[in-house]
Amino acid sequence: MVDFQQVFEHAPVPLMVLDRQLRYVAANRAYLEVTASTLEALMGRCLFDVFPDEPGDSNRHSAEMLRSSLECVLATGRADTLALIPYKVPQRFEHGTQLVDRYWSATHTPLLDERGEVAWVLQHTEDVTELHTLRRAAAVAQMSDERLVGDEHVGTRVLARARRVQQENVLLLRERERLQSLFEQAPGxxxxxxxxxxxxxxxxxxxxxxxxxxxxxxxxxxxxxxxxxxxxxxxxxxxxxxxxxxxxxxxxxxxxxxxxxxxxxxxxxxxxxxxxxxxxxxxxxxxxxxVTDRVLAHKQLLQQQEHLEELVQQRTRELADAEAALRQAQKLEAVGRLTGGIAHDFNNLLQVVSGNLQLLEDNVQDNPAARRRLANASMAVDRGARLASQLLSFGRRQPLQPQAVDVAELVGGMGDMLQRVLGGAIELTVRTGEHLSRAWADPAQMENALLNLAINARDAMQGEGRILIEADNAAIRAEAAAGELPVGDYLRLSLSDDGCGMSSETLAQAFEPFFTTKAEGQGSGLGLSMVYGFAKQSGGHVAIASAPGKGTTVTLYLPRAKASADVVPPAPVVPGAGGSETILVVEDDSQVLTTVVELLGELGYTVLTAGNGEEALAVLASVPSIDLLFTDVMMPGPVKGMMVVDEARKRHPRIAVLHTSGYPREGIIKDGFLNQGVHLLGKPYTREALASALRQLLD
The missing domain is CATH 3.30.450.20 (PAS domain)
Structure with missing residues (x-):
């Protein structure tokens, strides 16, 4: 859209606007230039007050010509032109401003308001002083003797001069318009x-x-x-x-x-x-x-750089923590593999000792001293078995049999036992949250973990203080518990004491097996290790919060059971009776095999033996009827324990299978849990446990 104010302002010819009282309303730059005036000096003043033509002369002819033309336009509403009018105007010179006689050609055009009446008069003037001077010179020349020549010469010069002025004016107008367009379109x-x-x-x-x-x-x-x-x-x-x-x-x-x-x-x-x-x-x-966008972008970039530096520092700290955690996990994993291998051989040895001790019991019924010694030896075997079990738990190689556990019922059922273990000087408080979910865990291992934590708390308080056991639901929506818990729903079980607490150095080693702050002979250093292994193998996590003098809180995170999971009732205890069925025992350790055969013989069973998988396959192929296969899981040679089980079920579809191992791994364990339908009797086992397991399967 055309900006008429700009057109008016930058028109190359002098223009000005008067109201009906002949007061200045507007004047463009060309008008101000030729009259040596400023807009502030003109606005609102009468034309004849500003330019009186000849000050002091009330009969000045030029002013009356100009006034008459303007009043004619106001009266008739038609434009009027003054072809030539002399009028004094101020001009700027190097030595200052002075009034100068100039000749003008003026056109007055009416401007109408919304009612169609003349409201203003637009004056367009042209300075024709030079042209008038030339005409006067031509007239004088015509009066001379050389009238013809002079007239032609002057006329030619006038016309040439007029053409040049006209061409220059056109060029100047175009240049001004071009500069104005460039100026208007400038990007800055x-x-x-x-x-x-x-x-x-x-x-x-x-x-x-x-x-x-x-x-x-x-x-x-x-x-x-x-x-x-x-x-x-x-x-x-x-x-x-x-x-x-x-x-x-x-x-x-x-x-x-x-x-x-x-x-x-x-x-x-x-x-x-x-x-x-x-x-x-x-x-x-x-x-x-x-440059607002650039400055704001730079500020934002600086903020992002600062934020990035903070993230880098945070990530560096996290990587350092993760590296330390990885080293600790690798160390614990290496120790776990080592303890698993040791536990296998250790349990085999304990099985030989335990079995022979039980076989000796019938031979010393009349010897109290011998019975006492056997009892002491059996107690040592039990302690060794618990130690091996703790090592397997830490290494996450203890076979678990998870089920939906009512934690409130489990903790409540342990109340009396815990109070007896803690002693009367320790106040035990149990709090469970509302609508408590069931945990998906091995209840026996869970009880064992809680018992170990209670004993540690008792020792930290030196037998006197307060213990708080709490259970509630926890929803992990982001990484928690040292970043080792995935997002999910958990059952949170914690035990807090007001004991001596632990330093950061002690806290860093708390889960390591055999690490203990207790005096020599007062602890194995496997309690927290067992809890750690149980929590991790169950798909959860364990965390410790402690400080010197401020007590300790150990928190277990265990997966929640699915809503449809039922609580599995405890298996009924079958009396340790014997039988007359045929049992194939597959055991690569000859001493264990001899002990088991004697135990089964005393229970009345018919016993077949095999020292490895190949021998077992041969027995299965040659014997028409076998009631139960009792096999070690870990078997040397090309034929493993589960291969023997598969072949036994092909040849004897109704055969029962009982597994045993000091360190069960392949075949019957997946992700730390027993496979569905697998029955395991862990080493070392007692004669009563063996007899009960056999009758459960055979009956």
Missing amino acids: FVCILRGPDHVFDIANAAYRTMVGRQDVIGKPLAHVLPEVVEQGFTALLDSVSTSGHAYVGQAFRVMLERDGVMREFFLDFIYQPIHEADGSVSGVFVQGND
Whole structure:
């Protein structure tokens, strides 16, 4: 859309507008230039007060011609033209301003209001002084003796001069329009401010868009942008005008009002003083760019860099912690593998000792001293078996038989036993949350873990203090418990004491097997190791919170049982009776095999033996009827224990299978749990346990 204010302002010919009282309403730059005037000096004043033509002469003819033409337009509503009118106007010279006689051609055009009445008069003037002078010279020449020659010569010069002036005016107009177009389309903001009040003389589209104002020409900066006055911009302009030196601003912050809201901008700009021929500064040329996006992006980049550095530092700490945790886990895993291998051989040895001790019992019924010694030896075997079990638990190689456990019922059922273990000087409190879910865990191992924690707490309090056992539901929505728990739902079981607590160094070694702070002979250092292995093998986690003098809290996280899981009732205890069925015993340890055969013989069974898998397959192929296969899981040679089981079930579909092992692994264990339908009798076992297991399967 055409900006007519711009067209009027930058028209190359003098234009001005008067109201019906012949007072100035507007004047363009060309008019102000030829009359050596300022817009402030003209606005609102009568034309004949500003330019009286010949001051003091009330009968001045030129002023009356001009007034008559203007009044004719106001009266008739038709344009009127003064072909030639002499009129004195001020002109600027090097030595100052003075009134000069000039000749004008003026056209007065009526401007109508919304009612169709003449409200204003537009004056378009042309300075024709030079042309009038040439015409007068031509007239004088015509009166001379060389009238013809002179007339032709003068006429030719006048026409040539007129053509040149016309061509120059056209070129100047085109150049001005081109410069104006370039100025308006400039990508950066540009404006020119004039005078001590910094009045807008020019402002391009980029500037008007930036400040959010369109009507700025002819208005002071403080009126157009009052919010920038207190921000130092007016003082900067004053300084440039006074000193005559440019000012350069980079990423300069400014608050501009947009739609009633103050908004932040950042500008790169230069204030360049405009010097006149006499050296004075008439205004300030302003040019710059809005760099708000760049500055904000840079700030955001710096913030992101700072955040990234924080993340790197945090990640470095996490990696250091993870590396330490990995080293600890690798160490515990290595110890677990070692203890698993040791436990296998150790349990085989205990089985030989235990079995022979039980076989001796019938031979010393009349010897109290011998029975006492056998009892002591049997107690040592039990302690050894518990030690091996704890080693397997730590190494996560203890076969678990998980089920849905009512934790509140389990803890409540242990209350009397725990109180007896803790002693009367320790106050035991149990709290369970509402709507407590069931845990999916091996109840026997869970009881054992809770008992070990209670004993540790008792020893830390030196037999006197308070213990709190709490159980509630926990939902892990992000990494927790040292980052070793996946997101999911858990049953949380914790035991807290107000004992001596642990230092950070002790805490770092708390789960290591055989590490203990107790005096020699007062602890094996396997209690917490067993709890750790049980929790991890169950698919959960265990965490310790402790500080010297502030007690200790050990928290178990165990998976919740599915809603449809039923609580498995404890298996009925079958009396240790014997039988007459045929049993095939497969055992690679000859001493264990001899002991088992004797135990089964005393129970009345018919016993077949095999020292390895190949021998077992041969027996299965040659014997028509076998009631039960009693086989070790770990078997040397190419034929493993489960291969023997598969072949036995093919040849004898109704055969019962009882597994035994000091360290069960392949075949019957998956992810730490017994396979469905597998029956295991762990070494070392007693004669009563063996007899009970056999009758459960055979009956």
